[in-house]
Amino acid sequence: MNQQLKEMTGKVAKGLMTRREFVGRAAALGVTAAVANSMLTGSAKADGHGTPVRGGLLNIGSTGEQSTNTQDPALTASEVPLNNLYAWGETLTDLDHEGGLKPRLAESWEASTDAKTWTFKIRKGVPFSNGKDMTPDDVVKTLQRHSNEASQSGALGIVKGIADMKVDGDYVVLDLDEPNADLPYLMQDYHLIIQPGGGMEDPGAAIGTGPYTLEIDEPGVRHAFKRRDDYWDSENRGWADEIVQLVLNDATARTAALQSGQVHAINRVDPKVAALLDRAPNLEVRNSSGPGHYVFIMHIDTAPFDNNELRLALKYAINREEMVDKILRGYGSIGNDMPINSSYPLFDDSIPQRKHSIEKAKEHYAASGHDGSPIILRVSDGAFPGAVDAASLFLETAKAAGIPLEIKREPNDGYWSEVWNVQPFCASYWGGRPVQDQMYSTAYLSTADWNDTRWKRPEFDAMLKAAKAELDDAKRKEIYSKMGMMVRDEGGLILPMFNDFINGVSNDLGGWVDDPYGEMMSNQAAIECWLKSA
Amino acid sequence: MLAEKRVGASEQMHPILKLIAQRLALGIMLLFAASILIFAGTTMLPGDVAQQILGQSATPQALANLRAELGLNEPALTRYFSWLGGFLQGDLGTALTNGRDIAESLGGRLKNTLFLAFWAAIISVPLAIFLGLLAVRYKDRWPDKLISAITLTTISIPEFMIGYVLIYWVSIQWGMFSSVAIINDGMSLGQKLNAIAIPVMVLTLVVLAHMMRMTRAAILNVMQSAYIETAELKGMGMLKIIRKHAFPNAIAPIVNVVMLNLAYLVVGVVVVEVVFAYPGMGQYLVDHVSKRDVPVVQACGLIFAAVYIGLNLIADIVSILANPRLRHPK
Numbered sequence: 001m002n003q004q005l006k007e008m009t010g011k012v013a014k015g016l017m018t019r020r021e022f023v024g025r026a027a028a029l030g031v032t033a034a035v036a037n038s039m040l041t042g043s044a045k046a047d048g049h050g051t052p053v054r055g056g057l058l059n060i061g062s063t064g065e066q067s068t069n070t071q072d073p074a075l076t077a078s079e080v081p082l083n084n085l086y087a088w089g090e091t092l093t094d095l096d097h098e099g100g101l102k103p104r105l106a107e108s109w110e111a112s113t114d115a116k117t118w119t120f121k122i123r124k125g126v127p128f129s130n131g132k133d134m135t136p137d138d139v140v141k142t143l144q145r146h147s148n149e150a151s152q153s154g155a156l157g158i159v160k161g162i163a164d165m166k167v168d169g170d171y172v173v174l175d176l177d178e179p180n181a182d183l184p185y186l187m188q189d190y191h192l193i194i195q196p197g198g199g200m201e202d203p204g205a206a207i208g209t210g211p212y213t214l215e216i217d218e219p220g221v222r223h224a225f226k227r228r229d230d231y232w233d234s235e236n237r238g239w240a241d242e243i244v245q246l247v248l249n250d251a252t253a254r255t256a257a258l259q260s261g262q263v264h265a266i267n268r269v270d271p272k273v274a275a276l277l278d279r280a281p282n283l284e285v286r287n288s289s290g291p292g293h294y295v296f297i298m299h300i301d302t303a304p305f306d307n308n309e310l311r312l313a314l315k316y317a318i319n320r321e322e323m324v325d326k327i328l329r330g331y332g333s334i335g336n337d338m339p340i341n342s343s344y345p346l347f348d349d350s351i352p353q354r355k356h357s358i359e360k361a362k363e364h365y366a367a368s369g370h371d372g373s374p375i376i377l378r379v380s381d382g383a384f385p386g387a388v389d390a391a392s393l394f395l396e397t398a399k400a401a402g403i404p405l406e407i408k409r410e411p412n413d414g415y416w417s418e419v420w421n422v423q424p425f426c427a428s429y430w431g432g433r434p435v436q437d438q439m440y441s442t443a444y445l446s447t448a449d450w451n452d453t454r455w456k457r458p459e460f461d462a463m464l465k466a467a468k469a470e471l472d473d474a475k476r477k478e479i480y481s482k483m484g485m486m487v488r489d490e491g492g493l494i495l496p497m498f499n500d501f502i503n504g505v506s507n508d509l510g511g512w513v514d515d516p517y518g519e520m521m522s523n524q525a526a527i528e529c530w531l532k533s534a
Numbered sequence: 535m536l537a538e539k540r541v542g543a544s545e546q547m548h549p550i551l552k553l554i555a556q557r558l559a560l561g562i563m564l565l566f567a568a569s570i571l572i573f574a575g576t577t578m579l580p581g582d583v584a585q586q587i588l589g590q591s592a593t594p595q596a597l598a599n600l601r602a603e604l605g606l607n608e609p610a611l612t613r614y615f616s617w618l619g620g621f622l623q624g625d626l627g628t629a630l631t632n633g634r635d636i637a638e639s640l641g642g643r644l645k646n647t648l649f650l651a652f653w654a655a656i657i658s659v660p661l662a663i664f665l666g667l668l669a670v671r672y673k674d675r676w677p678d679k680l681i682s683a684i685t686l687t688t689i690s691i692p693e694f695m696i697g698y699v700l701i702y703w704v705s706i707q708w709g710m711f712s713s714v715a716i717i718n719d720g721m722s723l724g725q726k727l728n729a730i731a732i733p734v735m736v737l738t739l740v741v742l743a744h745m746m747r748m749t750r751a752a753i754l755n756v757m758q759s760a761y762i763e764t765a766e767l768k769g770m771g772m773l774k775i776i777r778k779h780a781f782p783n784a785i786a787p788i789v790n791v792v793m794l795n796l797a798y799l800v801v802g803v804v805v806v807e808v809v810f811a812y813p814g815m816g817q818y819l820v821d822h823v824s825k826r827d828v829p830v831v832q833a834c835g836l837i838f839a840a841v842y843i844g845l846n847l848i849a850d851i852v853s854i855l856a857n858p859r860l861r862h863p864k
Contacts, residue, residue: 061714066821066822066824066825067632067639067643067817067818067821067822068629068631068632068821068822068825068827069631069632070631070632070633150599152596152599152600153596156593156595156596157593204632204633216718218642218718218813219632219634220813220817220818220821221716221718221811221813222716222718222813246714246716246811247811248714248811249808249811250808250809250811252698252701252809253701253713253714253808253809253810253811256698256701256702256705256706256713256714257713257714257811259706259713260701260705260706260709260712260713262712262713262714263714413823413824416585417585449593449594450593
C-alpha cells in the first residue's frame with residue numbers, strides 16, 4: 001500500500017493527478033482524508049504551472065486585521081496588513097516558496113570571511129510609486145528607522161545588531177557587532193520594506209517599490225490596489241489589474257465568501273471544516289506544513305517547574321498524536337519539544353521523536369518528588385484555536401499518569417499582556433521564523449525579551465553565537481542539533497504540535513503554490529497568482 | 535379678545551413644552567453621567583494600550599517609547615477633561631492605535647450602522663405592527679398561532695445562527711444575495727441594498743417577535759374596554775375597530791417597544807456585523823476595546839448612549855403626545 005501511495009503522491013506532484021483524486025483513492029486504500037492531506041504537504045503539489053494571465057480583479061478574503069491597524073511596516077504583525085505590505089512594498093531579499101533565498105531589491109550580496117561585514121548590491125532603475133527611483137540611501141534610511149531606539153519596530157531586534165551602515169556607490173555595506181551568517185535571511189523580514197527616505201516622514205504612506213498602489217485603505221474593512229504600469233519586475237508578478245482584500249475575521253464568513261465566489265482565496269480555514277469545504281465544487285483547500293507551533297510553556301526558574309524531572313513527566317504525559325488528530329484534525333504534525341522542525345534549513349531529522357508514555361511520565365513524576373499540590377495550567381482560546389480543548393486532553397492523560405494538573409481558563413482579552421510571559425505555566429503560540437538562529441535568538445537567548453520559558457543557559461548562548469558566525473553549513477547543523485536536543489530534554493517547552501497553514505483557493509486562481517513559511521503563499525498570493533478567467 | 539385667546543393657547547401648550555424641556559434636560563444630564571461611567575470603565579480595563587498595540591512583539595523598550603508618545607503617563611483626570619472639552623467642540627481626537635482622526639472614521643461607521651438600522655426598521659416595524667394587528671384580528675385562531683410560533687422561533691435562535699443558515703441557502707445555494715455585506719461609497723444604492731439584504735433579513739427576524747407581541751398585547755388590552763364593545767354593538771368591522779379605536783389608544787406601549795428595538799438595531803448588532811463583515815460601529819468599537827484605544831471607545835460609548843437616550847426620549851414624547859389627557863391638560 002505504501003508503494004502505491006508513494007506513486008500517487010509522485011503523480012500529484014507531476015500534475016498527473018488532482019489532489020482530490022488522490023484523497024479519494026487514498027481513502028479507498030483505507031487512509032483517512034486528514035492523513036492523505038498531510039501526506040501531500042511538503043511534497044510539491046504542483047498546480048503552479050500554466051501561463052500567467054494578465055488582468056482582472058482578484059479578491060481575497062482574510063482574517064487578521066482590526067480597524068486599528070496601519071500601513072506602517074514597523075507595526076505590522078498580522079495577516080491582512082502583511083498581505084497589504086507585499087502588494088505595495090518589497091524587501092532586499094525574498095524567500096522562494098521552498099525556503100531558498102532569492103534577490104529582490106538587492107541584486108546580490110556577499111559576506112566578509114568572518115561574516116561580520118555584509119555588502120548588498122542594490123538594484124538600479126527601480127521606481128517607487130511616488131515616481132522617484134529607489135537608491136542605496138533609501139535602504140540605509142529604512143534600516144536606520146527600524147534601528148532607532150525610539151522606534152516601535154518589531155524588527156528592532158534584527159537591526160540593532162548592525163553597528164554601522166553606509167552607502168558605497170551602488171552598494172550598501174553593513175558592519176555587524178557580531179558575525180551573523182544569516183543576515184541576508186533577516187533582510188527578508190517583512191518589517192524591512194524599503195520606503196523612500198526610510199519612511200521617516202510618513203511611515204504609513206504605503207509608498208514602495210511593489211507591483212501595486214494602495215487606492216482605498218479602510219482598516220478592518222477592505223483595501224483596494226491598482227497595478228502600477230512602471231513596476232520593474234512585471235514579467236514575474238503583479239498579474240491582476242486590481243486587487244481587493246476584504247477583511248473577513250469570522251471563519252464562517254470567510255468560507256461562505258469563498259463558496260459563493262465573492263473571493264478567490266481565503267486564509268486560515270477552520271481545521272474542523274477543512275475536509276468538508278474541500279468537497280465543495282469550484283475550490284480547493286490547500287494546506288502546507290510550517291514552522292508555527294502550539295505550545296504549553298513553563299518558566300523553568302519558578303517552582304515547581306524548576307525541577308527537570310517534573311518537566312519531563314509533563315512532556316511524556318502529553319499525547320501528541322491525539323492532539324494533531326483532534327485539535328488540528330490532521331492538518332499538522334507532531335512536535336518534539338523543540339521549536340524547530342523540518343521546515344527550517346539545517347534541521348537535524350535524526351533527533352529521536354519523544355513518544356507519549358504514561359509509564360515514563362509516572363517514573364519522572366515520582367523522581368521529581370513533587371508534593372502533589374495542583375499544577376496550574378492557564379489557557380484561553382486566544383492562545384491558539386482549540387487551546388482549551390487541547391488543555392483538557394492534556395489534563396486527561398496527565399491524570400492517567402497521576403500528575404495533578406489543573407486548568408484555569410483566562411479571558412482572551414489581555415491574554416498576551418497578563419498571562420503569556422507572566423504566569424509560570426500557560427498555553428501559547430509561536431509563528432516560527434525563517435531560520436533557526438532567529439527563532440532561538442527571539443525566544444531562547446538568555447537576554448531575549450520574549451524568553452517565555454526563562455531558558456537561560458550560558459553554554460546555549462555560546463553555541464548560538466558560534467553557529468551564527470559559522471559559514472560551514474555542516475558544522476552549523478551539528479551545533480543546531482545539539483541546541484535542539486538541549487531544549488528538548490531540559491527546556492520549559494512542551495510542544496505537542498506544529499500547525500499547518502490551511503488556505504481555501506478558488507479553481508479560477510492560477511499560480512498557487514503551497515508555501516510552508518506563511519499563510520497565503522507567505523502573503524504573496526495576491527501578487528503572484530492570476531485569474532484564469534481574466 | 536383674540537390676544538387673550540392666544541395667551542390662553544400658549545399657556546395651555548406650556549405644560550407639554552415644559553415636559554419636553556424637562557425630558558431633554560434629563561437626557562443631557564444622563565448623557566453626562568454616562569460619560570463619567572464610560573470613562574471610569576475604560577480606565578479600569580486590564581492591560582494598556584501600548585502593550586495591546588505591540589502585542590506579542592512588545593519589547594520593554596518599544597513599550598516605554600510608545601507609552602510616552604501616546605501620553606499615557608498623564609493623570610486620568612486631565613485626560614478626561616481635555617477629551618470632554620474636545621468632544622463638546624466636535625473634536626474627538628485621533629485614535630491612539632493608528633493615528634486616524636476619530637470623527638472621520640467614526641462618521642463613516644456610524645453612517646453604515648444607521649443605514650443598516652434604517653432598512654431593517656423600514657421593513658420590520660410596519661411588518662411587526664401589521665402582524666400584531668392580524669394576530670389580534672384572528673386571536674386564538676390559526677393565523678395568530680402561526681405568527682406567534684414563527685416569530686418566537688426566530689427570536690429564540692441566536693442571530694449568528696440565523697445568519698449562517700440564510701447565508702447557506704440564500705447566498706451559496708441559490709446565489710441570490712451577497713454573503714459579504716461590505717459596502718462602500720462607490721456602490722450604487724441597488725448594490726448596497728443587495729449587499730445588506732441578508733443582514734436586514736436576519737435583523738428583521740430577530741426584532742420582529744418583540745414588537746409583534748407587544749402590539750398584540752397592547753391592543754388586546756384595549757379591546758377589553760367598554761367602548762370597543764360599544765363599537766362592536768354598532769356593527770363596526772373588526773379591523774376598523776382596531777384601526778380607529780384600539781390602535782390609537784395602544785400607541786404608547788407600542789412606541790416604547792419599537793424605540794427599544796430601534797436602539798438595539800443601532801447599538802446591539804455587533805454579532806451580525808461580524809458574521810457579514812459589515813463595517814458598522816459595533817465591530818469598530820470591539821476592535822478598539824481589545825486594543826485599549828480609549829478615546830475611540832469613549833467616543834463610541836457616548837454615541838451609543840446618546841442614541842439610546844435619544845430614542846427613549848422620543849418614545850416618551852410620543853406617548854405624551856398620544857395621550858389626550860396630557861395633550862389637553864386642564
